[in-house]
Structures are given as C-alpha cells and as structure tokens.
Amino acid sequence: MTALLPWERSGSKVRDRQLTRLAVVYVRQSSMQQVADHQESTRLQYALVDRAAALGWPASRVVVIDEDLGRSGASTFGRSGFQRLVTEIGLDHVGLVLGIEMSRLPGPPPAHKQKSPL
DSSP states (O other): OOOOOGGGSTTOSOOHHHHTSEEEEEOOOSOHHHHHHOHHHHHHHHTHHHHHHHTTOOGGGEEEEOTTTTOOOSOSTTOHHHHHHHHHHHTTOEEEEEOSSGGGTTOSOOGGGSOOOO
C-alpha cells in the first residue's frame, strides 16, 4: 500500500478560497556559480509547479517568480522577485507559496539578531 501525501487525504488543508488565488513558485539560488554547479536544485525548484497542480491549482493560476535566480539573499535590496512576492502576498493575491529553503526567504537575520556562539 502506498502512503498518501497530505493533500491526497480527505480533509486537506487546501481550501477553495486559496485555490481562487495564485500559487507562487519562488525560485532562487545565491549566485550564478550555484546555478551552474547545482542544476538539479534549479530543476527541483521549477518542478514545484507540478506540486501546485497536484494540490489543485490550475496552470493558469501558478506563477513562477525566478528573477532572483543567481542573486544573493544577503539583503532584499535588488531582489525584484522577492519584492514582487511580498507585494502579491500583501495584496492578498496569493493562496500558496512554494519554494526550497523557505526559512531563508528574506535572507539572513540582521547581525545584531544572530545568536552568538557560547
């Protein structure tokens, strides 16, 4: 017997209201060297479009934001893709955001907020 994925179970957390909004796939790697050296990561990120479809989003409602591919996440300055993502979320246009390493989405925490080693 094959295990069901969360969205395949009855009682899925994806609601109709979310499906009326966009599913955004945010694709990013920190440098062009990483893009060149880690092509599989880039491929996997673009494949998240298929995950959105599996969750019920029609292709016409899935948006790929990849303008920040090869740009450092050290700050949000110069990251037009991130700025676009935040704008779309703020306007309540987004029902789902998909990406790899989402905990790093806005970049590293400011130096004064980083924990110092003991």
